[in-house]
Amino acid sequence: MQLDTSRDASLESLLAGQPAVLEASADVVAEGVRRSGRVLIVLDDDPTGTQAVAGLPVLTAWHETDLGWALDTGAPAVYVVTNTRSLDAVAAERINREVVRAALLAAAPRGVELGWVSRGDSTLRGHFPLEPAAIAAELVAAGEPRPAGTVVVPAFPEAHRVTIDGVHYTRENGRWVPVGESEFARDATFGYRASRLVDWVAEKTAAAATRGGAVAAPVIELRLRTLRAGAEAVAEALRAAPPGAVIVADAVVEHDMRQLALGLEIVEAEGQSFMYRVGPPFVRARIGQAPSAPVAPRHAKPPAREGGGITVVGSHTALTTRQLDVLLRERPRATVVELDVPALIGEGGAGPAIRTAAQRCRAALASGDVILQTSRELVRAAGPEQSLAISRAVSDAIVEVMREIIARTTPAYVIAKGGITSSDVATRGLEIRRAEVAGSLFPGLVSVWLAASGPAAGVPYVVFPGNVGSDTHLAEAVAKLSGDVAAGSHEAPTPTSSPTSTLGREA
The missing domain is CATH 3.40.50.10840 (Putative sugar-binding, N-terminal domain)
Incomplete structure (x- = not known):
């Protein structure tokens, strides 16, 4: 592009x-x-x-x-x-x-x-x-x-x-x-x-x-x-x-x-x-790699797999919040599970909120899509180190929820919104150690990974930054991964000239 x-x-x-x-x-x-x-x-x-x-x-x-x-x-x-x-x-x-x-x-x-x-x-x-x-x-x-x-x-x-x-x-x-x-x-x-x-x-x-x-x-x-x-x-x-x-x-x-x-x-x-x-x-x-056509990761969804996928929203940028608003409007049937940030960092500990969120997500994934989001009101700290500490506590909670989910069910896809969120969900939540970058979901934006092994093997994993895309891009991403087209979105072609999955797989 x-x-x-x-x-x-x-x-x-x-x-x-x-x-x-x-x-x-x-x-x-x-x-x-x-x-x-x-x-x-x-x-x-x-x-x-x-x-x-x-x-x-x-x-x-x-x-x-x-x-x-x-x-x-x-x-x-x-x-x-x-x-x-x-x-x-x-x-x-x-x-x-x-x-x-x-x-x-x-x-x-x-x-x-x-x-x-x-x-x-x-x-x-x-x-x-x-x-x-x-x-x-x-x-x-x-x-x-x-x-x-x-x-x-x-x-x-x-x-x-x-x-x-x-x-x-x-x-x-x-x-x-x-x-x-x-x-x-x-x-x-x-x-x-x-x-x-x-x-x-x-x-x-x-x-x-x-x-x-x-x-x-x-x-x-x-x-x-x-x-x-x-x-x-x-x-x-x-x-x-x-x-x-x-x-x-x-x-x-x-x-x-x-x-x-x-x-x-x-x-x-x-x-x-x-x-x-x-x-x-x-x-x-x-x-010297030319920009490649967007991938169409819905084709990676095994035909026998029932149920929905999960979109995890941890980023708090203004753009992410607008994208989330459009997603919620476009997909009213998706189950929304919210992790309340003040509760996660409060004196009572994050355990009860994590268990409840994981149970709700697993139950909902059996029949449809899930949106796991953190509460949207930004909790501010006294300084940079304290801000990072809050981010880590919230990300740790998201990781625990994803561990609970992947241990008992296999989502059709996983989208992780935000840099910290996408890293921790990949490495600690889904245990992805080695993977291939299959390509991007949109021209030059939003990476799709294929894990080489582990519980997420075969599940399209979408790394969606918190600070890129238009207001509709998150909704369009979910539509593509679900195999349909939301209002205002455009189907991505299957790439014909971009690199294919040729990397070695772990034994």
């Missing part, structure tokens, strides 16, 4: 005076990747980073054997879901280091060269600069060369996040706004003020420095005029970057990211290595 700037007057005005898009073929990028033999290890801070790719292995555990399984598929990139966006800084650093160690151990006997991606949020939330710094430090500790710099590309055009002249924008309420003025900038844990990426890097680095965790690094911009001058111009700019620089890149369409990928391939072939801190689509551009 490419943004059609000719139909968006406000975006067209932001692009006034910019050079025309310089097209780049995905096949050309892919050929460079094949020549290098390099495999990207994508440390994904929640599972939503997989929504822009297809046919790649995804891990929710990072033992050396798990990484070995993934590398043996021959895929050009491997996703490791760290879920660090839901964790504190100490845990985030530890997990990043663990993944790097395990990946190096798995790659060494196979003779595989690795590249490193720290996948962050396209709305700039997450542990930055901590996570790239942790990866670099662990590489140095293992005797590997320190990356020459960190390339930051948060753009996600399919979700209406673009970077122009160094300023990152998101589309909110029908208009493009600098991201520092959006609801995402007011995040209780990862809030910020800046919209210009150079300033955002400085803001986040200064905040980390007060905790003894970072030092200032030179920051340079790769603007559209450089990207659209071609790969050699990009390579020249990268060569000129001082050691250890943070390189923030513009991007409006896929071709911008491909030109960056081609420039990176040139300088990396010369011996430099860069680490990437990016939004979801850059990995697709970097490995």
Whole structure:
């Protein structure tokens, strides 16, 4: 999917005076990747980073054997879901280091060269600069060369996040706004003020420095005029970057990211290595994978399976709440089970609420669809750490409910709404350890996984971020997975050219 700037007057005005898009073929990028033999290890801070790719292995555990399984598929990139966006800084650093160690151990006997991606949020939330710094430090500790710099590309055009002249924008309420003025900038844990990426890097680095965790690094911009001058111009700019620089890149369409990928391939072939801190689509551009047609996961539902599927809504973004409202309106026959957040974190404990919710869900799934939601009123805490603690308590309750469900029944599908929710439901609720990214449910949005083994094998698992899609997308997702079409939705075609399920399965 490419943004059609000719139909968006406000975006067209932001692009006034910019050079025309310089097209780049995905096949050309892919050929460079094949020549290098390099495999990207994508440390994904929640599972939503997989929504822009297809046919790649995804891990929710990072033992050396798990990484070995993934590398043996021959895929050009491997996703490791760290879920660090839901964790504190100490845990985030530890997990990043663990993944790097395990990946190096798995790659060494196979003779595989690795590249490193720290996948962050396209709305700039997450542990930055901590996570790239942790990866670099662990590489140095293992005797590997320190990356020459960190390339930051948060753009996600399919979700209406673009970077122009160094300023990152998101589309909110029908208009493009600098991201520092959006609801995402007011995040209780990862809030910020800046919209210009150079300033955002400085803001986040200064905040980390007060905790003894970072030092200032030179920051340079790769603007559209450089990207659209071609790969050699990009390579020249990268060569000129001082050691250890943070390189923030513009991007409006896929071709911008491909030109960056081609420039990176040139300088990396010369011996430099860069680490990437990016939004979801850059990995697709970097490995030369073309956007694939949406999958139609209803076809994965075994004909003999009776009953319904379950949609789990944990995210509290304003968009998620609007999407939930549409879903409830479109599917009045679905059984709604609510987990009351104040009760879950209250003195009485979460046990009674969990047992009641699990019983209601199991009974309802026998004959129809279920919507398991947390109460919509946001419970605020005194600070970021307390906010994370509340999020963990709520997510733990959702996990326990899902464990109770999957132990006694098999839903036709599972949709998990929200980053923390989708990670915990996958790893702890459904016990998904190794999986394949089958593709996306909508063009470039909303990932569909197929588990390699475990109680969820054969059940379409949909990772639905809290901050993407239109107001109707959640209702459309349920309609597709239920095998029907809700009002205003459109049937997704079965892919004919995207990667198919070719990854190995666990014994």
